[in-house]
Amino acid sequence: MKALVIKKLKKSYGDFLALKGIDLEVEEGEVFALLGPNGAGKTTLIRILAEGLGYDSGEILVFGEPLTKGTARLIGYAPQESVAYDLLTVEENLHFYADLYDAPRERVRKLISEFSLPAKKKARELSGGFKRRLNLAIALLYEPRLLILDEPSAGLDVPSRRELWSLIRKLREEGRTILLATHYMEEAEALADRVAIINEGRIIAVGTPDELKSLAAEESVIHVEGILKGTELVREEFPRTIEREGVLRIGVEEAKTALPRVVELLVEAGSEIRTIRVEEPTLEDVFLKLTGRGLE
Amino acid sequence: MKARAIKAIIGKDLRETRREKMTIFWIFVFPLMWITLLGGIWGGHSPPITVDLGVVYFNETAAFTAQDVVNIMENVTMNNVHVFNIARYPNESSGVDAVRTGRIDALLVFPRGFGENVSSGLQARVYVYFDRSDPQNYQIVSGVIKGFFSEFEKEMSERKLNITLSYMEKYIPANLAGNFTIDDFRRYLIGLANPLELEEREVRGESPSAIQFYVTSFIGIQFLFATMLMIGSGTLEEIEHGTLRRIAASPATAWDFLAGKMLSTFIVITVSILIGIGYAKLVFGETVFPSALGWLMIFLAAVFSMSLGLAIAMGTRSIKATNAIVNLISMPLLFLAGIVIPASILPEWAKPIANYFPLGTALKSLRLLELYHRPASEILPSIAWVAGSAFGMLLIAVVLYNWAIKRLG
Numbered sequence A: 001m002k003a004l005v006i007k008k009l010k011k012s013y014g015d016f017l018a019l020k021g022i023d024l025e026v027e028e029g030e031v032f033a034l035l036g037p038n039g040a041g042k043t044t045l046i047r048i049l050a051e052g053l054g055y056d057s058g059e060i061l062v063f064g065e066p067l068t069k070g071t072a073r074l075i076g077y078a079p080q081e082s083v084a085y086d087l088l089t090v091e092e093n094l095h096f097y098a099d100l101y102d103a104p105r106e107r108v109r110k111l112i113s114e115f116s117l118p119a120k121k122k123a124r125e126l127s128g129g130f131k132r133r134l135n136l137a138i139a140l141l142y143e144p145r146l147l148i149l150d151e152p153s154a155g156l157d158v159p160s161r162r163e164l165w166s167l168i169r170k171l172r173e174e175g176r177t178i179l180l181a182t183h184y185m186e187e188a189e190a191l192a193d194r195v196a197i198i199n200e201g202r203i204i205a206v207g208t209p210d211e212l213k214s215l216a217a218e219e220s221v222i223h224v225e226g227i228l229k230g231t232e233l234v235r236e237e238f239p240r241t242i243e244r245e246g247v248l249r250i251g252v253e254e255a256k257t258a259l260p261r262v263v264e265l266l267v268e269a270g271s272e273i274r275t276i277r278v279e280e281p282t283l284e285d286v287f288l289k290l291t292g293r294g295l296e
Numbered sequence B: 001m002k003a004r005a006i007k008a009i010i011g012k013d014l015r016e017t018r019r020e021k022m023t024i025f026w027i028f029v030f031p032l033m034w035i036t037l038l039g040g041i042w043g044g045h046s047p048p049i050t051v052d053l054g055v056v057y058f059n060e061t062a063a064f065t066a067q068d069v070v071n072i073m074e075n076v077t078m079n080n081v082h083v084f085n086i087a088r089y090p091n092e093s094s095g096v097d098a099v100r101t102g103r104i105d106a107l108l109v110f111p112r113g114f115g116e117n118v119s120s121g122l123q124a125r126v127y128v129y130f131d132r133s134d135p136q137n138y139q140i141v142s143g144v145i146k147g148f149f150s151e152f153e154k155e156m157s158e159r160k161l162n163i164t165l166s167y168m169e170k171y172i173p174a175n176l177a178g179n180f181t182i183d184d185f186r187r188y189l190i191g192l193a194n195p196l197e198l199e200e201r202e203v204r205g206e207s208p209s210a211i212q213f214y215v216t217s218f219i220g221i222q223f224l225f226a227t228m229l230m231i232g233s234g235t236l237e238e239i240e241h242g243t244l245r246r247i248a249a250s251p252a253t254a255w256d257f258l259a260g261k262m263l264s265t266f267i268v269i270t271v272s273i274l275i276g277i278g279y280a281k282l283v284f285g286e287t288v289f290p291s292a293l294g295w296l297m298i299f300l301a302a303v304f305s306m307s308l309g310l311a312i313a314m315g316t317r318s319i320k321a322t323n324a325i326v327n328l329i330s331m332p333l334l335f336l337a338g339i340v341i342p343a344s345i346l347p348e349w350a351k352p353i354a355n356y357f358p359l360g361t362a363l364k365s366l367r368l369l370e371l372y373h374r375p376a377s378e379i380l381p382s383i384a385w386v387a388g389s390a391f392g393m394l395l396i397a398v399v400l401y402n403w404a405i406k407r408l409g
Helices: A042-050 A090-100 A106-114 A128-139 A158-173 A185-191 A209-215 A231-237 A255-268 A283-291 B003-019 B021-042 B066-074 B092-100 B114-119 B135-171 B182-193 B210-241 B243-249 B254-284 B292-316 B319-336 B348-356 B358-370 B376-406
Strands: A002-013 A016-027 A031-035 A057-062 A075-078 A146-150 A177-182 A194-199 A202-207 A220-227 A241-244 A247-252 A272-279 B051-056 B084-088 B106-109 B127-130
Touching (some): A002 A042, A002 A177, A016 A042, A016 A177, A016 A194, A031 A042, A031 A185, A042 A057, A042 A177, A075 A128, A090 B003, A106 A128, A128 A146, A128 A158, A158 A177, A158 A185, A177 A185, A185 A283, A194 A209, A194 A283, A202 A209, A202 A283, A209 A283, A220 A255, A231 A241, A231 A255, A247 A283, B003 B021, B003 B254, B021 B210, B021 B254, B051 B066, B051 B092, B051 B135, B066 B114, B066 B135, B092 B106, B092 B127, B106 B135, B127 B135, B135 B182, B210 B243, B210 B254, B210 B292, B210 B319, B210 B358, B243 B254, B254 B292, B254 B376, B292 B319, B292 B358, B292 B376, B319 B348, B348 B358, B358 B376
Parallel strands (some): A031 A177, A031 A194, A075 A146, A146 A177, B051 B084, B051 B106
Antiparallel strands (some): A002 A016, A002 A057, A220 A247, A220 A272, A241 A247
């Protein structure tokens, strides 16, 4: 059964068209990642699904039923920002939302235990990782069949991110359908069964991570690190070039011919190259190939 | 409406209020400061007023002189308090200067020959200098001085009369007076000298004490500041924190949210009012405890105030702007709506505000009911007006709330 079907969904803010006709299907029990840069339309789409934000046209079906205030209860939502009240304890926050959603109070104790949450600690005293866990627990209070996670690990340190990922994997093992919005390709690759790439309000590709990577299969990616100068010259010759945190990633058709030319351009511009390697493409490379820009 | 959701919102708000130190200050400590200050300044038993009076007179050798008048004035007391505090000045200009600079309230000048005129039964003049720049003070000071001289004149008239009558008895032949007796003459002359006799009789009225008045003022302050600000900034904090989106997405409706918010705010101000009432009793020995109808009026006024606060908050969608507008509205109303000043002493142009602005109406009715013990039938039209206004303002607030929810970023 399809957990979610979206057909020709359009949404505008004044003159700005945020969603330009989204078509999407999420199978029950899968982890589906919505991958795209900031401003691609992910949050708008999620807010339509989880917060009742109005839309201009299109159709949304949740487990076969049109999305209404009633069927919205099938959806649990953990936004990026904490929805916990700072002055309330973890337990009080969960009780509040349980009452709001008319969920059984026994769920609170179960979720506190499952997510190893400090029940008596005030929300403002929690670390970033625990705040995300609390958000997740709140979203699961009324046992929704579809769980939507918006940038679940944004801003978390590596250990907290790993812990959160293992929680998400556990939820998947329990059979829950998860729609994951992220701009971290590692997150999408690590968690998702299928990925939709969204850019400027359109879905530009859907498939498993491997299928998507095959879109760029004929490509290789050259990674260059060091004190780099003349990157504009490289970008002029190789348009699928992005620079991030001192690393230059260049998508090329054939590494064997491109590599000497890249080195030549950089060295002539006065770069000091520390390392250089050729890798298989990632989802980010796919995105780069499809859109001509990076995921940031 | 979902009772469980409403109860959850009330419980959450009350917990947050209890744990927020600044809220505790504004809701409980600040109003108690008002009662303490206003009660401390105006609430005690007022002693009789003492007038600082300057006098200028000349030494005379007559039987009765200005010095004798001044001595009498120095000994006039009321409830063991001297009515006049006399300062002697050597000449008129130094005394006038003292009035002008506020060192004394008024100056009496007994001109040369005063004692001689009085002693020989002629009319004597006294000059009084007042500073009229403070009309209230002028009214009090001139009333006290003129009152003294009125009594003094009466006493002088009676003495003169008695002297005149004693001469009449001694020197006028009985048959010269025809059918008139000496008693007839006495009564006629008393009527001539003192045509009207005002006799004071005391009534113990039901007028409230200053403390009782200020307890109701404190309730009014709660409407104006606490309720308006609490619900306005409370809702905006939910918007800024992102929790209102979450609540809006839940099965709870806008009415559930508003009912929860309003009831929690009402519970907080009710507790605050009860503390204020108890505090006044404890510290000043007197207070006002509203009747059921009084509480209904408080509730309706609170609904109006909360709706106004919510409407402002939803219109501005900024905590700072809401605080500024609430203060802009509340500060003048504190005075113009008869909250800290009795409506009876307000200028004419401000009286309609006190009478018809719903919070002013509510407070005026509460005072009539609880302080003057007027029958409920007398304030029913006011209750209807406040209830209607509260409902109208609530509708406006709900429309603005729904509009704001749709515009959540």
